[in-house]
Amino acid sequence: MRKMLAAAVSRVLPRVAPKPASRMLGAAGTFADNATFDIKPCELYRLEEGPPATAVLTREEGLKYYKTMQMVRRMELKADQLYKQKFIRGFCHLCDGQEACCVGLEAGINPTDHVITSYRAHGLCYTRGVSVRSILTELTGRRGGCVKGKGGSMHMYGKYFYGGNGIVGSQTPIGGQVAEAFNMASLWKLPCVFICENNLYGMGTATDRAAASTEYYKRGHFIPGLKVDGMDVLCVREATKFAADHCRSGKGPIVMELQTYRYHGHSMSDPGVSYRTREEVQTMRSKHDPIMLLKDRMLAGKLASADELKDIDADVKKEIEDAAQFATTDQEPPLEEIAHHIYKDNPPFEVRGANPWIKFKSVS
Structure with a gap:
C-alpha cells in the first residue's frame, strides 16, 4: 500500500436514517449489534463499478473507530500544546480534522500491508500500532520515542509503517517522482494504492489557485481512480477495501483521493487564517467533523449511548495526559x-x- 500527500476538498455527507439490525442488551440498555448506513458514492475514473453505496457498521467497530479518532484528535491537540510550551521543537504538522482518513484506511487493509507516508502522519503512525506515548515522546525528542528521540514529527517508523519524508511526494516511489512511480507501478501491475489526502490547501494556497485540474484521482491518467469523502470513516473504509481488492486481484495500481480538511495550519508556524477565513474553519468543524458524524450515526443507529461515548472520551483524555507526562520527563538520548x-x-x-x-x- 502506498500513500501520497496533496491538499484537499471536503464534501457534505447527507444525514441518512440508519437501518438497524439485531439487538443486544448492554449495561446502558438495548443496543443494536449493527446498523446499515447509506454513504456518499465515490466518483470513478476508468472504473466500471466502485465501492458500495451502503456500509454496515457493527457496535464493536463503531466503538473502536470512535475511540481511535478521539485518540488521534486529542493527541494532536496535546502536541499543539506541547509545541507552544517548547517541549516540541522543529517541524510539526498536525492532522486533526483528518481522523477519518487514517482510521478508515487502517480499517480497510491488512495489518501486514505496508504503509508509506509523507509528513502529517501522526494519526497513521498511531493506527499502524505505535502507541500515543511513544509518538508524543518522539515529538519531544526523548529516548522512549518510537525512533528513540532521533526522528521527530517527520520521521516516525513502526512495523509495516514507514512514516515521514520531508520532501512532498518523495514517499511515493521512495526516491523519485510521482509520474515515474505511476508509470512503473502500472507497467509492472504492482499492488499499490496511491492515496492523495486532499485537504483543500497546500502550504498556504487553495488548490484551485495552484492546479489547473483539481481532480487528483484522475492524475494517474492510465491508472483507475476514486474520489472519496474523506470526512466519513465508513466511506474511507469501503473505498480502501475496494482499492485493496482491486490491487490484490492482479489489476495493478489505483489512485484514491480522500477529500478531507485540516483544522490547524500547514505547520506550527502557520496560523491557518491568512489564506482562509475563521468562518470556513468553524463551518467545517460544526457541519463536517468526522468524529461528530460517526457519533451521530452511532446514536441514531442505537449502537451506543451518549454516556458510553462520554466514558470513552474520559478514558482517552487520561491516556493522553499520562503519555504527555512521560513525554516531558523521559531522558533525552545521549x-x-x-x-x-x-x-x-x-x-x-x-x-x-x-x-x-x-x-x-x-x-x-
Whole structure:
C-alpha cells in the first residue's frame, strides 16, 4: 500500500436514517449489534463499478473507530500544546480534522500491508500500532520515542509503517517522482494504492489557485481512480477495501483521493487564517467533523449511548495526559548514541562527526 500527500476538498455527507439490525442488551440498555448506513458514492475514473453505496457498521467497530479518532484528535491537540510550551521543537504538522482518513484506511487493509507516508502522519503512525506515548515522546525528542528521540514529527517508523519524508511526494516511489512511480507501478501491475489526502490547501494556497485540474484521482491518467469523502470513516473504509481488492486481484495500481480538511495550519508556524477565513474553519468543524458524524450515526443507529461515548472520551483524555507526562520527563538520548542504528545488522564501527577528529560509534 502506498500513500501520497496533496491538499484537499471536503464534501457534505447527507444525514441518512440508519437501518438497524439485531439487538443486544448492554449495561446502558438495548443496543443494536449493527446498523446499515447509506454513504456518499465515490466518483470513478476508468472504473466500471466502485465501492458500495451502503456500509454496515457493527457496535464493536463503531466503538473502536470512535475511540481511535478521539485518540488521534486529542493527541494532536496535546502536541499543539506541547509545541507552544517548547517541549516540541522543529517541524510539526498536525492532522486533526483528518481522523477519518487514517482510521478508515487502517480499517480497510491488512495489518501486514505496508504503509508509506509523507509528513502529517501522526494519526497513521498511531493506527499502524505505535502507541500515543511513544509518538508524543518522539515529538519531544526523548529516548522512549518510537525512533528513540532521533526522528521527530517527520520521521516516525513502526512495523509495516514507514512514516515521514520531508520532501512532498518523495514517499511515493521512495526516491523519485510521482509520474515515474505511476508509470512503473502500472507497467509492472504492482499492488499499490496511491492515496492523495486532499485537504483543500497546500502550504498556504487553495488548490484551485495552484492546479489547473483539481481532480487528483484522475492524475494517474492510465491508472483507475476514486474520489472519496474523506470526512466519513465508513466511506474511507469501503473505498480502501475496494482499492485493496482491486490491487490484490492482479489489476495493478489505483489512485484514491480522500477529500478531507485540516483544522490547524500547514505547520506550527502557520496560523491557518491568512489564506482562509475563521468562518470556513468553524463551518467545517460544526457541519463536517468526522468524529461528530460517526457519533451521530452511532446514536441514531442505537449502537451506543451518549454516556458510553462520554466514558470513552474520559478514558482517552487520561491516556493522553499520562503519555504527555512521560513525554516531558523521559531522558533525552545521549550524544554518544547519535550514530546508533544508522545501519541494520552490522557490527559496530566508527562514524565521522562534524570534523575528522570527532568519532561516534554506530551500533545496530
